[in-house]
Amino acid sequence: MLFGIFSLMTAALFMDLDAVDVAFTEAAVGAGVTTVLMLSCLHLTGRWEHQPSHNPLLPLIVVTVTGAALIYGTLDAPSLGDPGAPVHQHVAPRYIQQGPAEVGMPNMVTAVLASYRGYDTFGETFVIFTAGIAVLMLLGIREGPESVPGHTTVGAQQIILRVVVKLLIPLILLYGLYVQFHGDFGAGGGFQAGVIFATAFVLYDLAFGEGDTQRVVPASWLPRLGALGVLVYGGVGLASLLAGKPFLDYSALANDPVAGQHLGVLIVELGVGITVFSIILAIFYALSGRRHGA
């Protein structure tokens, strides 16, 4: 619970530091998804911790020494907001000045993420997919008695919750689509959109139970959708290879290089969004479907 609040405050801090895309992602992911996942895990493992068995003095000493060493190390670091800092010198001015013109979109973060640093993003999408596969291998998605459609535990009396959730979910989905496809002009992009989309279904699951949610998005689709997202991303790279340019060079996708870049970024973000959505939903199904002693 406190961790959710902490994430929300970190998101506010990011806004103050001009990092709108990051604040967006942190708010959606940290305050939303992580809180739900932790609560699901705590439900299964018990709410209270036992007394720690060893003396906290040694860790405290280690922590204090390490902290002092780190602060000593930062005494030479550039001040906050210094425009002459090394981080602003080499590639960043090029991204800022030529990014919008070369890639054709005002949002520099999306331009760098999907085009200039497209390889890294491909790897990260793959990491998300692998994490989802790992969770599925560890936990699996069960079809238990509560997965029978229509079976509800406490939902029967939750009229207010159900009505409000029913009103909100189309708005959330619409917003997710907006963030996905508007990510090149404003804050947004594939990662945030995937998380928002998954949040809509998580909300549905929390209000209506797993049976109904699994009727809407069956559990068997999710690993395949995850793989599909990664394949879309790799497919774009492969298409560039087949056109004679390096892997993931989007200017090969259309006659005009800038239009090609824009098209490539859109398709790649779509792949990322699909993967993030399906993996987060799969993880949620796996954690929340686990029953005690299963």
Added chain:
Amino acid sequence: MSLVLDLLSGLFLLLGGFLSITGGVGLIRLPDFFSRVHASGLNETLATPLLLIGLMLQMDWSLDLLKVLFIIALVLATSPTAAHAMAKAALHGGLRPRAADDTGRPEDDPSKA
């Protein structure tokens, strides 16, 4: 005209701030879970739209104004629902509201003999 707008927006911002603070005080100081949910839910549901209206009065007519209006509608819809869901979950978990005479500890609860 702009002076009136400034005064009004200042008034709304002050009211919203005051309600937020009282909601926070209620969250910490009230004795029972249900009264705390009541306090924070009510206060914050009114405080956030008041603060946002105070901000809206400072903005020109633009798309941003419409977006803030949508945010107000969203907060008005979701905040009471969240408070309701919390109270409902607590009731389901077995917590009972504290009457005037008992101490609130489960072992002193007169309904559980």
Added chain:
Amino acid sequence: MIELTGLFNYWIVVFLMMAGFYVVIARDNLVKKLVGLALFQSSVFLLYISMGKVADGNAPIYEPGITAYSNPLPHVLILTAIVVGVATTAVGLALVVRIQEAYGTVEEGEIHRQDVADDDAERPAPTTEGDAEA
């Protein structure tokens, strides 16, 4: 002294980092350790984002007429790092759930005791001194 006030973001980052580190090494409960790791992760994000900030800069979305932008490169790295972080935290939580089912507890001391007891039960007891090193 004047340069030191510009460094306070690093101090905040180090404080959060050490708080997370302390939770990981000082607490036995595995879920708490995961929360400490996530706290550590957040402090690293703050470090990168605060390094990318340019004084009087704007958000890195191009608008005509604005010339000072904050550096978009750290934002890109942290954006993906956040989502990857939640995926790895989820793997950690799944592991904790399985550990709970296998050992019946998520306290590190208990788990270690059960492992040692299992190892002792598997190893046959030495009968004479000559066999003790087997």
